[in-house]
Each structure stands twice: as structure tokens, then as C-alpha cells.
Amino acid sequence: MTAVTVTTDRMKFLRMALAADAVVTGGNGLAYLAFAGPVGTLLGPDAGLLRGIGVFLLVYGAAVGFLATRRDISPAGVKAVIALNIIWTLASIAAVVTGAAGFTTIGAIWAIAQALVVAGFAELQITGLRKSRKN
Numbered sequence: 001m002t003a004v005t006v007t008t009d010r011m012k013f014l015r016m017a018l019a020a021d022a023v024v025t026g027g028n029g030l031a032y033l034a035f036a037g038p039v040g041t042l043l044g045p046d047a048g049l050l051r052g053i054g055v056f057l058l059v060y061g062a063a064v065g066f067l068a069t070r071r072d073i074s075p076a077g078v079k080a081v082i083a084l085n086i087i088w089t090l091a092s093i094a095a096v097v098t099g100a101a102g103f104t105t106i107g108a109i110w111a112i113a114q115a116l117v118v119a120g121f122a123e124l125q126i127t128g129l130r131k132s133r134k135n
Contacts, residue, residue, distance in 0.1 A: 021061075021121040021124075025064060036054065089116075092112070093112065
């Protein structure tokens with residue numbers, strides 16, 4: 001007979017929330033880098049800005065992904081990710097409202113949509129952090 005060990009990982013939900021954030025963020029970063037010209041034409045911001053954002057998103061996505069793979073996930077690290085996600089959400093909305101990024105109509109819709117996705121990741125990470133602390 002084979003014994004099966006069942007373990008419950010209180011961090012599983014948090015890990016998944018961080019990993020999903022990392023994948024989506026990294027994918028966005030790659031798209032902005034690889035297709036900065038066409039994406040800029042569609043969304044409005046110039047290609048140079050999109051490349052800079054792409055680099056940031058790749059580095060940030062890699063850092064979030066790294067955090068998700070740690071055996072013991074740092075609560076301070078998760079709080080930093082949550083804070084940066086909230087800042088990104090607010091900055092995206094501000095860029096649309098002020099017109100600072102020069103968004104097209106499609107770009108403004110995209111910016112608000114991605115801000116909502118990032119806010120959703122922050123909420124999932126808050127929930128995951130709370131679940132990971134329950135005894």
C-alpha cells in the first residue's frame with residue numbers, strides 16, 4: 001500500500017495570486033517592448049514611453065514571480081506588491097483623467113481596464129495574505 005501525504009499550504013491562494021500577477025505583468029511588458037510602435041499607435045503613448053514601461057513591467061513581473069516561488073513568502077514583500085499595484089491603479093486612472101499619457105479612446109479604455117485588473121490582483125493578494133496568517 002502506498003501512503004499519500006496530504007499537506008495544506010496556507011500560502012497556496014497567495015502564491016497563485018502572485019503568480020497570476022507575475023504572468024500577466026510580464027506578458028504586458030513583453031508586448032510593450034516587442035510591439036511598442038503598433039501598440040503606441042493604437043493606444044496613444046509614444047513607443048519610447050511604452051518601451052520604458054515594458055522594461056519596468058518585465059522586471060516587476062519577475063520580482064513578483066520570484067516572491068511567489070519562495071518557500072516562505074515574505075509578508076513585507078507581499079505588502080510592497082499590494083502597495084505598488086494600488087499605486088499603478090491610481091496612476092493609470094490619473095493618466096486617463098488628466099490626459100497626461102495622450103491616450104486614444106481605445107488607449108483610455110485599455111488603461112482603465114488594466115487598472116481594474118491590477119486592482120483585482122491587489123485584492124486577491126490582500127485576501128491571500130489574510131488567509132496565510134490564519135491558524
